[in-house]
Amino acid sequence: MSASPDPGLGWTDALQRAWEAIGAPGRPGRVGRLDRGWSTVLFVADDAAGAEQHRVRNLGMDVAVGDWVIDDGERITAVVERQSAFVRRASFEGARFEAHTLAANIDVVALVHAFGSPPNPRRLERELVLGFDSGAQPVVVLTKADLIEDDLETTTTEVLAEVAIDVPLVITSAVDGTGMDHLRDLVSGHRTLAFLGASGVGKSTLINALVGDEVQATREVREHDQRGRHTTVAAELLRLGDDGWLLDTPGVRALSLWLSGQGIERAFADVFELMDHCRFRDCKHDREPECAVRAAVDSGALAAQRWRSLERLVAEEAELEIEQADFIRRGDRRR
Numbered sequence: 001m002s003a004s005p006d007p008g009l010g011w012t013d014a015l016q017r018a019w020e021a022i023g024a025p026g027r028p029g030r031v032g033r034l035d036r037g038w039s040t041v042l043f044v045a046d047d048a049a050g051a052e053q054h055r056v057r058n059l060g061m062d063v064a065v066g067d068w069v070i071d072d073g074e075r076i077t078a079v080v081e082r083q084s085a086f087v088r089r090a091s092f093e094g095a096r097f098e099a100h101t102l103a104a105n106i107d108v109v110a111l112v113h114a115f116g117s118p119p120n121p122r123r124l125e126r127e128l129v130l131g132f133d134s135g136a137q138p139v140v141v142l143t144k145a146d147l148i149e150d151d152l153e154t155t156t157t158e159v160l161a162e163v164a165i166d167v168p169l170v171i172t173s174a175v176d177g178t179g180m181d182h183l184r185d186l187v188s189g190h191r192t193l194a195f196l197g198a199s200g201v202g203k204s205t206l207i208n209a210l211v212g213d214e215v216q217a218t219r220e221v222r223e224h225d226q227r228g229r230h231t232t233v234a235a236e237l238l239r240l241g242d243d244g245w246l247l248d249t250p251g252v253r254a255l256s257l258w259l260s261g262q263g264i265e266r267a268f269a270d271v272f273e274l275m276d277h278c279r280f281r282d283c284k285h286d287r288e289p290e291c292a293v294r295a296a297v298d299s300g301a302l303a304a305q306r307w308r309s310l311e312r313l314v315a316e317e318a319e320l321e322i323e324q325a326d327f328i329r330r331g332d333r334r335r
């Protein structure tokens with residue numbers, strides 16, 4: 001059998017089993033970044049000289065940053081089964097039936113929002129659905145705590161209490177260092193923490209503060225530097241000392257659902273719990289008597305908007321399932 005992968009890169013027993021399941025070929029390395037058809041594959045965690053990493057072609061392989069792959073020196077030949085993945089529906093027309101994987105083999109997915117602008121509850125719900133579906137542990141990270149004003153703090157807290165039930169919260173400030181130890185704890189043991197959030201919420205600044213170096217270009221840098229440094233354009237794995245890995249991602253505007261496993265049930269566990277208490281097991285939560293959902297909406301215990309939001313997400317998923325089945329059928333006929 002070939003050399004075992006470097007545990008410092010996040011190799012786990014589960015990955016070992018997945019690799020053995022495909023015959024333990026080659027020497028697995030981890031995709032640190034992707035550039036238009038090229039993957040940078042890392043082989044050791046601490047590789048300042050870059051001697052143990054190389055760039056190979058992806059050529060038709062479904063590869064995401066964080067994946068463990070086998071290559072033949074020129075191109076990737078196999079991908080070890082992902083243990084987790086943050087997947088959304090491709091946002092561009094023509095590829096609407098394709099899954100777009102933002103990050104693979106992540107342990108913790110941080111849904112990042114700036115304290116100063118309270119998270120849009122509907123967006124956060126969507127992020128949580130995708131976060132739970134990823135198989136990683138979702139956490140909400142609030143940035144720029146140094147800018148907090150009391151009224152904003154209340155609004156933010158209210159949104160989180162309504163939407164992010166039982167989801168760990170990390171309050172951070174890159175300016176005064178609040179929350180840095182907490183984030184460090186989340187990755188210790190060579191785990192991978194992916195940051196997701198809209199552009200400008202402070203993901204790159206947070207990563208720079210954690211790593212203690214300007215590893216990621218931030219918006220400020222760009223404004224003050226005319227020489228072509230860019231804000232984050234592609235997801236990239238970054239080493240956090242000997243602790244673990246950080247994955248910065250470009251700001252993502254729209255998060256369309258991909259076919260979900262348990263994501264909706266977990267992100268809306270409070271509502272599903274209510275449904276268990278409806279009188280009829282097939283209650284549509286519409287006009288049925290003794291409907292626990294309607295009762296909760298009427299009493300204000302469940303925000304009407306949250307209920308509508310769940311209905312919308314369930315409908316969106318059902319529609320996607322139908323469209324996708326159609327798409328596959330049409331493809332079959334063509335063949």
Ligand SMILES: Nc1nc2c(ncn2[C@@H]2O[C@H](COP(=O)(O)OP(=O)(O)O)[C@@H](O)[C@H]2O)c(=O)[nH]1
Pocket residue numbers: 143144145146147172173174175197198199200201202203204205206217218219220231232251
């Ligand atoms: N006051 C304050 N500003 C921050 C903090 N984090 C980020 N910023 C500012 O927010 C802007 C966007 O940050 P950036 O890291 O580029 O956001 P990204 O698009 O999510 O990567 C920059 O002007 C940062 O200086 C923070 O903790 N406190």
Ligand SMILES: [Mg+2]
Pocket residue numbers: 203204205216217218231232248249250251
């Ligand atoms: Mg950035």
Ligand SMILES: [Zn+2]
Pocket residue numbers: 275278279283284285286288290291292293294
């Ligand atoms: Zn009901």
